[in-house]
Amino acid sequence: MGKTLAEKVWDEHVVRSAEGEPDLLFIDLHLLHEVTSPQAFDGLRLADRRVRRPDLTLATEDHNVPTLDWDKPIADPVSRTQVETLRRNAAEFGVRLHPLGDVEQGIVHVVGPQLGLTQPGMTIVCGDSHTSTHGAFGAIAFGIGTSEVEHVLATQTLPQAKPKTMAVTINGSLPEGVTAKDLVLTLIAHTGTGGGQGYIVEYRGQAIEELSMEARMTVCNMSIEWGAKAGLIAPDQTTFDYIEGKPEAPKGADWDAAVAHWKTLVTDADAVFDKEIVLDASVMTPFVTWGTNPGQGVPLGATVPGPDDFQDPSDKLATEKALDYMGLEAGTPMRDIKVDTVFVGSCTNGRIEDLRLAAQILEGHSVAEGTRLLVVPGSVRVRMQAEAEGLDKVFIAAGAEWRGAGCSMCLGMNPDQLAPQERSASTSNRNFEGRQGKGGRTHLVSVPVAAATAVRGTLSSPADLVPTTAGGN
Amino acid sequence: MDKFSTHTGVGVPLRRSNVDTDQIIPAVYLKRVTRTGFEDGLFAAWRGDEDFVLNQPAYANGSVLVAGPDFGTGSSREHAVWALQNYGFKVVLSSRFADIFRGNSGKAGLLAAQVDQATIEALWAHVETHPGAEITVDLESRTVRAGEGSEAIEASFDIDDYTRWRLLEGLDDIGITLGHEGDIAAFESKRPSWKPVTL
Numbered sequence: 001m002g003k004t005l006a007e008k009v010w011d012e013h014v015v016r017s018a019e020g021e022p023d024l025l026f027i028d029l030h031l032l033h034e035v036t037s038p039q040a041f042d043g044l045r046l047a048d049r050r051v052r053r054p055d056l057t058l059a060t061e062d063h064n065v066p067t068l069d070w071d072k073p074i075a076d077p078v079s080r081t082q083v084e085t086l087r088r089n090a091a092e093f094g095v096r097l098h099p100l101g102d103v104e105q106g107i108v109h110v111v112g113p114q115l116g117l118t119q120p121g122m123t124i125v126c127g128d129s130h131t132s133t134h135g136a137f138g139a140i141a142f143g144i145g146t147s148e149v150e151h152v153l154a155t156q157t158l159p160q161a162k163p164k165t166m167a168v169t170i171n172g173s174l175p176e177g178v179t180a181k182d183l184v185l186t187l188i189a190h191t192g193t194g195g196g197q198g199y200i201v202e203y204r205g206q207a208i209e210e211l212s213m214e215a216r217m218t219v220c221n222m223s224i225e226w227g228a229k230a231g232l233i234a235p236d237q238t239t240f241d242y243i244e245g246k247p248e249a250p251k252g253a254d255w256d257a258a259v260a261h262w263k264t265l266v267t268d269a270d271a272v273f274d275k276e277i278v279l280d281a282s283v284m285t286p287f288v289t290w291g292t293n294p295g296q297g298v299p300l301g302a303t304v305p306g307p308d309d310f311q312d313p314s315d316k317l318a319t320e321k322a323l324d325y326m327g328l329e330a331g332t333p334m335r336d337i338k339v340d341t342v343f344v345g346s347c348t349n350g351r352i353e354d355l356r357l358a359a360q361i362l363e364g365h366s367v368a369e370g371t372r373l374l375v376v377p378g379s380v381r382v383r384m385q386a387e388a389e390g391l392d393k394v395f396i397a398a399g400a401e402w403r404g405a406g407c408s409m410c411l412g413m414n415p416d417q418l419a420p421q422e423r424s425a426s427t428s429n430r431n432f433e434g435r436q437g438k439g440g441r442t443h444l445v446s447v448p449v450a451a452a453t454a455v456r457g458t459l460s461s462p463a464d465l466v467p468t469t470a471g472g473n
Numbered sequence: 474m475d476k477f478s479t480h481t482g483v484g485v486p487l488r489r490s491n492v493d494t495d496q497i498i499p500a501v502y503l504k505r506v507t508r509t510g511f512e513d514g515l516f517a518a519w520r521g522d523e524d525f526v527l528n529q530p531a532y533a534n535g536s537v538l539v540a541g542p543d544f545g546t547g548s549s550r551e552h553a554v555w556a557l558q559n560y561g562f563k564v565v566l567s568s569r570f571a572d573i574f575r576g577n578s579g580k581a582g583l584l585a586a587q588v589d590q591a592t593i594e595a596l597w598a599h600v601e602t603h604p605g606a607e608i609t610v611d612l613e614s615r616t617v618r619a620g621e622g623s624e625a626i627e628a629s630f631d632i633d634d635y636t637r638w639r640l641l642e643g644l645d646d647i648g649i650t651l652g653h654e655g656d657i658a659a660f661e662s663k664r665p666s667w668k669p670v671t672l
């Protein structure tokens with residue numbers, strides 16, 4: 001019997017396996033940031049251990065760095081301590097760090113791919129659940145806890161029980177204006193937030209193959225939101241073209257050897273998945289969340305559901321609580337929901353394609369009265385690229401705030417937060433209670449919906465915008 | 474991690490059940506960036522009370538905590554174990570531990586020894602009548618002892634074989650993996666040269 005892609009990558013990384021014990025997996029790339037690494041380094045120090053492979057380790061500052069005044073000392077003492085601690089640890093243990101102000105600084109899951117460090121067939125871990133993003137390249141990538149961070153630092157390995165495998169096949173093509181974000185929100189609403197529990201998921205089918213690398217990252221990024229251990233996509237020409245020429249991509253003969261190997265990283269025709277889900281992309285529409293988990297979503301054209309729309313008593317209760325928190329009435333058209341803040345950014349939708357799409361929609365429009373639009377590039381490189389293309393001017397002309405790189409309002413660890421009861425349309429990945437600020441209300445949306453919402457002040461798609469004469473390409 | 478075979482230290486009676494991780498160390502104390510220094514947050518809500526057992530000089534250097542049932546329930550925070558260790562505790566005795574707390578203890582090298590409630594009651598009575606009295610916990614023979622002559626207490630305690638072995642050998646997860654150093658080195662020597670490096 002053949003193997004699935006995930007099984008191939010897994011098996012290539014088993015250092016040791018023994019009956020009744022988890023496999024010991026070799027880790028090709030370990031990404032670090034300031035929030036989940038300090039205790040791991042301190043553990044090393046207490047035990048008098050070193051980092052085994054600093055050359056397979058990369059650190060960046062992202063979770064709580066400010067996106068304004070990033071050239072000044074960080075005002076919040078806890079954030080400042082964490083950032084300074086990372087700097088000290090990186091220096092002491094010989095780890096490459098891209099600090100605030102560095103041209104390669106940014107969200108850890110944006111930085112890895114743009115440097116070309118994220119490649120097919122790798123194992124990649126980070127003390128952050130959205131490490132699944134890197135699966136877009138055909139890598140097994142997953143988030144780990146701080147004790148595991150210490151384990152990887154000390155040994156470059158991790159004991160792991162082998163997960164089951166699942167195929168998610170998306171047939172057909174996404175309609176014009178429907179994005180990878182809509183696709184993955186539709187999937188999560190279909191499976192529920194626990195649907196992927198215990199599985200490494202392979203996304204496949206025509207709609208997935210037609211996605212750009214950046215859009216594939218958006219899909220894999222949200223694997224964790226439906227409970228999957230990791231999500232990956234078989235590498236193909238799109239993948240190779242994206243990696244080629246990146247700073248850390250293999251060169252010359254190494255490139256040829258790498259690509260030859262990467263081409264073997266596909267699920268064999270006779271391989272069997274433990275579970276399969278099939279969806280049709282051609283019927284998908286812009287999709288938005290109404291509740292307090294990423295599975296509580298509906299098409300933008302629908303109305304807010306109520307407890308009566310669910311059979312399961314726990315779903316009824318969850319709906320009631322979510323509506324109460326979100327301050328919504330069942331039956332309200334989603335398009336009537338007024339939004340205070342629009343956030344374009346995060347490791348889900350903070351890459352250059354996302355900013356291009358947002359700018360294209362905003363061109364010639366203005367942000368609605370009483371609404372603020374925050375555009376936060378995923379990395380300094382993304383910011384520079386956007387400025388080279390003049391996207392920043394479009395954002396500023398529309399009345400948006402053009403910020404520095406980082407996680408920002410995705411999790412509100414820095415000053416970019418929602419006030420209590422403030423409502424956002426956000427291109428990030430989590431709408432949990434308080435995620436973007438205590439009492440804040442989050443609707444997860446795609447980039448086009450975010451941009452159109454900023455213009456109209458209510459949840460909208462670009463189709464709802466009155467055309468303008470300016471920049472109508 | 475240090476090897477643990479036997480420990481003798483001042484017994485501290487904590488006459489409370491269901492001591493959850495928020496009581497062991499409240500969330501506001503979790504902002505540190507080290508694995509040390511959490512002793513200030515240990516039982517923070519109770520430390521302000523001058524009658525609290527840790528505020529009594531006889532118990533101030535305690536290292537064996539004698540706790541009520543269901544110790545360590547609540548969140549999975551590893552800081553609860555670090556706080557106890559940072560304060561100086563080597564052993565916690567209880568008739569029932571929360572699973573995650575017990576697991577975290579074993580990983581960090583704190584001995585969570587389960588004894589029956591009658592033993593807990595006897596130990597409480599002993600260390601309260603003789604403040605500063607010592608308790609001996611012998612991991613080799615899985616016994617806990619205190620007092621002498623007619624007051625002598627001796628009881629066995631439960632701990633799973635795997636955790637006992639790790640504590641006796643002083644092995645944490647990393648130590649165990651580093652025991653497979655040969656396998657890791659062999660794997661590394663076969664990795665393709667085109668795989669990316671950061672340095």
Ligand code: SF4
Pocket residue numbers: 062063107108109128130346347348406407410411428429
């Ligand atoms: S952008 Fe959000 S989801 Fe991504 S790494 Fe940062 S905090 Fe996590």
